[in-house]
Amino acid sequence: NAGVTQTPKFQVLKTGQSMTLQCAQDMNHNSMYWYRQDPGMGLRLIYYSASEGTTDKGEVPNGYNVSRLNKREFSLRLESAAPSQTSVYFCASGYEAFFGQGTRLTVV
Amino acid sequence: DQQVKQNSPSLSVQEGRISILNCDYTNSMFDYFLWYKKYPAEGPTFLISISSIKDKNEDGRFTVFLNKSAKHLSLHIVPSQPGDSAVYFCAASAAYNTDKLIFGTGTRLQVFP
Numbered sequence: 714n715a716g717v718t719q720t721p722k723f724q725v726l727k728t729g730q731s732m733t734l735q736c737a738q739d740m741n742h743n744s745m746y747w748y749r750q751d752p753g754m755g756l757r758l759i760y761y762s763a764s765e766g767t768t769d770k771g772e773v774p775n776g777y778n779v780s781r782l783n784k785r786e787f788s789l790r791l792e793s794a795a796p797s798q799t800s801v802y803f804c805a806s807g808y809e810a811f812f813g814q815g816t817r818l819t820v821v
Numbered sequence: 822d823q824q825v826k827q828n829s830p831s832l833s834v835q836e837g838r839i840s841i842l843n844c845d846y847t848n849s850m851f852d853y854f855l856w857y858k859k860y861p862a863e864g865p866t867f868l869i870s871i872s873s874i875k876d877k878n879e880d881g882r883f884t885v886f887l888n889k890s891a892k893h894l895s896l897h898i899v900p901s902q903p904g905d906s907a908v909y910f911c912a913a914s915a916a917y918n919t920d921k922l923i924f925g926t927g928t929r930l931q932v933f934p
Binding site for chain 2: 717744746748753754755756757758761762763769771772803805808809810811812813814815
């Protein structure tokens with residue numbers, strides 16, 4: 714019973730590089746989320762998807778794009794990474810937000 | 822503009838005593854509130870929730886209290902155990918957009934023997 718699976722777990726990028734963070738859930742949830750966690754800032758919502766085919770901006774969407782590929786998968790893309798995007802990224806799904814293990818991203 | 826605030830970054834409590842974690846919110850449209858617990862290098866896990874039609878919800882050692890007029894909620898842990906040492910986040914959502922869950926900044930609880 715995997716729940717919410719995020720890949721990769723760790724990543725180091727150079728400034729300007731692009732990458733996609735993957736998230737998949739096997740709980741048949743309609744809603745999915747991407748958060749970032751920074752020291753002293755708590756968990757901030759980047760984007761969310763209420764259902765397959767819909768996405769909406771959260772509190773800090775700038776510099777990110779998302780794709781709700783199907784009901785299971787919700788990906789987060791950084792087109793041109795910046796040091797300010799160094800953070801721990803969490804994907805979650807469901808009304809009470811079941812979280813994945815997180816992706817620790819460092820942009821140098 | 823922080824809509825959900827946890828003003829105490831840390832709290833230290835002796836094992837067996839009560840831990841009280843506080844959370845304030847500014848958006849009067851919030852009507853569903855949740856608490857999460859987070860251990861290092863893991864994702865947050867759901868702990869307990871309360872809707873605005875109630876002022877108290879209890880689950881074992883955990884009780885959440887909601888004071889709507891003060892826009893304040895609190896999580897009580899009784900008795901506190903060393904395994905409760907973690908970061909606790911409160912979160913809130915509004916009926917008009919239940920999919921948009923807004924989190925506070927977290928409180929680090931340390932329970933010492």
